[in-house]
Amino acid sequence: MARRNDERRAALVDAAIEVLAREGARGLTLRAVDAAAAVPPGTASNYFANRDDLLTQAGARVYERLQPDEAMIARHRSAGTDRETYATLMRELVERVSAFRTGYLALLELRLEATRRPGLRAVLTERVRADVAANVAYNEASGLPGDATAVRLLYLALNWLIVEQLTLPDVFTAAERDQLVNAAVDRIVNS
Numbered sequence: 001m002a003r004r005n006d007e008r009r010a011a012l013v014d015a016a017i018e019v020l021a022r023e024g025a026r027g028l029t030l031r032a033v034d035a036a037a038a039v040p041p042g043t044a045s046n047y048f049a050n051r052d053d054l055l056t057q058a059g060a061r062v063y064e065r066l067q068p069d070e071a072m073i074a075r076h077r078s079a080g081t082d083r084e085t086y087a088t089l090m091r092e093l094v095e096r097v098s099a100f101r102t103g104y105l106a107l108l109e110l111r112l113e114a115t116r117r118p119g120l121r122a123v124l125t126e127r128v129r130a131d132v133a134a135n136v137a138y139n140e141a142s143g144l145p146g147d148a149t150a151v152r153l154l155y156l157a158l159n160w161l162i163v164e165q166l167t168l169p170d171v172f173t174a175a176e177r178d179q180l181v182n183a184a185v186d187r188i189v190n191s
Contacts, residue, residue, distance in 0.1 A: 016028060020102075025109045031044075063127045086185050
């Protein structure tokens, strides 16, 4: 029977994210999670039915942790609705996601695992669809320029820019990254 201590479960899932980022999917074991969380051996097995359960919960948790906080959302809602505001929003998004390096690297590992695990694929697919839909809805409600296709194209372009930043950080300088974000907004978003 799985344990119900939500704080302990979150700490274990966060430890799983760190293991995924550091060791890859092959290194993710319940024992490795116990060690990373600094808990007694066997603790993770009391919280997760199996490795698939742990992978699925790690996938959901990464997305939870990548969400902007309420202060950032409020600041953006009160900002302008021009392309420069849009570019600023996109630069902050890239910076926020890049700041959670281990989470994004773990997510890349999870996406590869999802090609072999239908349950994990379903969780990640549902989460990505929900995030993209929320971004489209936010864009439409905020009055920012661009349509749903522009939002989706920016999502795709910026995700790969983030991959480059986290896996090969010397490809682009921070200034070049910002210029690329600005160019993506200028070229993709119609006013």
